[in-house]
Amino acid sequence: MTEPVLQLDGLQKNFGGLRVTDNVTLEILPGELHALIGPNGAGKTTLISQISGLLPSDGGRIFFAGRDVTRLPPDLRAHMGLARSFQITSVLPGFTALENVALAVQAHSGSSYRFFANASKERALNEPAMAALAEVGLAARADVRAAHLSHGEKRALELAIALAMQPKLLLLDEPMAGTGREETERLVAVLRRLKGRFPMLLVEHDMTAVFALADRISVLIYGRILASGSPAEVRADPQVVTAYLGEEME
Amino acid sequence: MAQATLPLSETAAKPPRRYAGLAVPILIFGVFAMVPVLAQFGTESFLLSLVGRVMIFAIAALALDLLVGYGALVSFGHAAFIGIGAYAVGILSKHGVEEAMISLPVALAASALFAWLTGIVCLRTRGVYFIMITLAFGQMAFFTASSLAPYGGDDGLTIASRNTLFGVPLLENDRFFYYLIFTCMLGTYLLCRAIVNSRFGRVFRGAMENETRMATLGFEVYRFRLAAYVIAGAIGGMSGFLLANATEFVSPAYMSWQRSGELLIMVILGGIGTLNGAIVGTAAFLLLEEWLSGLTEHWKMIFGPFLVLMVLFLRGGLSGLADRIFGSRSRD
Numbered sequence: 157m158t159e160p161v162l163q164l165d166g167l168q169k170n171f172g173g174l175r176v177t178d179n180v181t182l183e184i185l186p187g188e189l190h191a192l193i194g195p196n197g198a199g200k201t202t203l204i205s206q207i208s209g210l211l212p213s214d215g216g217r218i219f220f221a222g223r224d225v226t227r228l229p230p231d232l233r234a235h236m237g238l239a240r241s242f243q244i245t246s247v248l249p250g251f252t253a254l255e256n257v258a259l260a261v262q263a264h265s266g267s268s269y270r271f272f273a274n275a276s277k278e279r280a281l282n283e284p285a286m287a288a289l290a291e292v293g294l295a296a297r298a299d300v301r302a303a304h305l306s307h308g309e310k311r312a313l314e315l316a317i318a319l320a321m322q323p324k325l326l327l328l329d330e331p332m333a334g335t336g337r338e339e340t341e342r343l344v345a346v347l348r349r350l351k352g353r354f355p356m357l358l359v360e361h362d363m364t365a366v367f368a369l370a371d372r373i374s375v376l377i378y379g380r381i382l383a384s385g386s387p388a389e390v391r392a393d394p395q396v397v398t399a400y401l402g403e404e405m406e
Numbered sequence: 407m408a409q410a411t412l413p414l415s416e417t418a419a420k421p422p423r424r425y426a427g428l429a430v431p432i433l434i435f436g437v438f439a440m441v442p443v444l445a446q447f448g449t450e451s452f453l454l455s456l457v458g459r460v461m462i463f464a465i466a467a468l469a470l471d472l473l474v475g476y477g478a479l480v481s482f483g484h485a486a487f488i489g490i491g492a493y494a495v496g497i498l499s500k501h502g503v504e505e506a507m508i509s510l511p512v513a514l515a516a517s518a519l520f521a522w523l524t525g526i527v528c529l530r531t532r533g534v535y536f537i538m539i540t541l542a543f544g545q546m547a548f549f550t551a552s553s554l555a556p557y558g559g560d561d562g563l564t565i566a567s568r569n570t571l572f573g574v575p576l577l578e579n580d581r582f583f584y585y586l587i588f589t590c591m592l593g594t595y596l597l598c599r600a601i602v603n604s605r606f607g608r609v610f611r612g613a614m615e616n617e618t619r620m621a622t623l624g625f626e627v628y629r630f631r632l633a634a635y636v637i638a639g640a641i642g643g644m645s646g647f648l649l650a651n652a653t654e655f656v657s658p659a660y661m662s663w664q665r666s667g668e669l670l671i672m673v674i675l676g677g678i679g680t681l682n683g684a685i686v687g688t689a690a691f692l693l694l695e696e697w698l699s700g701l702t703e704h705w706k707m708i709f710g711p712f713l714v715l716m717v718l719f720l721r722g723g724l725s726g727l728a729d730r731i732f733g734s735r736s737r738d
Contacts, residue, residue, distance in 0.1 A: 208622055234624030248615040251608075259608055263624040269633070270605040278605075321623065 168215030178379035191370035237324030249303035257285035260320035308339030469641035475679030483544025489661030491646020496656035506569035521639025562657025677723025
């Protein structure tokens with residue numbers, strides 16, 4: 157049996173009296189694209205933030221790459237190979253697309269305490285960064301400031317940044333959020349190409365995309381995992397249909 | 407709502423002008439280098455000491471711009487570093503040590519140490535709290551200096567003579583001293599430029615734009631900020647070393663909060679986050695102050711409103727104005 161890349165064991169999170177993450181147990185296997193779906197306010201982003209370390213957990217444990225990372229700060233988790241993209245675009249607006257990605261490369265290659273050499277001339281940074289941009293179809297926009305990119309391009313840039321970290325696990329928080337149909341299709345195509353190369357935990361509202369991409373799906377409702385299984389199993393689950401999918405899937 | 411991708415022309419409109427960024431610094435440093443040549447025809451010693459003073463404060467302003475303009479760390483206690491550097495010269499001199507090769511390293515080390523110790527605390531805070539706590543540490547240094555009775559206390563400390571360089575009293579020569587300050591300013595400028603464009607600088611600048619993103623990339627931004635703070639502190643110490651030698655006097659007033667405020671105004675006046683602006687802003691501030699105070703005793707009545715108007719109407723400071731006139735680059 158293969159060791160899971162990520163294992164959540166009875167994870168908890170309370171905001172005051174509100175239980176946002178309620179005893180979540182979840183496993184992500186190597187090479188798997190695991191989708192996390194659920195209605196607004198189900199606690200999906202909270203869960204992602206707990207996994208990436210931006211929010212501390214109130215109970216339970218997180219194992220990543222065989223290590224207990226429950227109390228590790230986000231920068232150390234990132235160093236271990238945990239990359240996340242944000243639901244609300246979170247790139248460096250004043251940096252060009254290439255610089256954004258080169259910074260991710262730099263985070264994982266060599267020292268950042270170099271004070272003299274011009275970083276923009278370093279091939280060791282620029283070449284992997286260009287490769288990651290090409291992967292998401294942004295190569296032609298490398299020298300454009302992130303602030304000037306279209307929304308869909310920013311979403312793609314988020315992906316490129318995550319890829320450049322050479323992750324052991326990609327946490328994708330609604331990578332398609334707010335994109336138009338064409339751009340969604342492009343991003344789905346990118347994800348399909350990446351599938352199998354990196355294990356991914358994908359939070360997404362676009363059910364067409366989720367059912368087209370996912371190997372397994374977990375449904376989160378009120379902070380609780382309601383069901384977990386293959387797309388076909390989840391679609392057939394009567395509980396899930398009443399609670400979330402409803403007539404949307406009819 | 408399919409958003410069309412931006413037309414390519416917008417990005418292609420900027421051809422890579424490799425040397426475009428060099429024109430302004432060459433002009434600035436060219437003017438400073440020529441001052442002694444031109445000064446021969448006027449009141450030489452007055453001009454050299456006035457412009458030398460501009461360059462000394464420009465060095466400190468460059469370091470401050472590194473923090474404010476590239477890290478959004480608005481330090482309101484930057485004068486403390488100048489004061490510490492100056493007191494290092496004064497105190498050593500009082501004990502008979504007048505060699506620059508000793509007092510300069512001591513000035514750098516003392517101000518760097520102060521930056522490190524206070525930075526550990528200050529950099530845990532953000533925004534207004536950072537401003538207040540750097541101000542508090544600055545005041546602490548000020549009152550400490552005021553209470554140094556053996557070294558003049560409130561009245562300050564007169565230095566018998568300028569430091570020697572390798573045992574030779576070279577700094578007594580006004581021209582030599584001027585070009586020494588010039589070299590220090592040029593060195594500081596090149597160092598700050600290199601830092602901004604380096605790997606370190608990218609992380610430091612990235613932390614200003616989006617701290618959460620930097621953390622999820624794997625950077626502990628606090629350490630990078632602390633390193634930058636120590637570098638800026640040491641540069642401030644160098645400025646203090648030069649100031650003590652220029653005036654042959656040190657006083658707690660060097661580290662007053664008004665002085666820290668003036669440094670911030672110099673940087674803002676010149677345009678933050680440009681480095682060129684720190685030098686131009688310092689020159690504009692000090693020369694205007696000199697000129698106006700010669701015109702009338704009530705010069706602050708003119709100077710104050712002038713600064714307010716500059717900040718209100720001159721977005722991006724003097725270097726922003728220069729950009730608009732010459733169209734050298736667009737700011738956004």
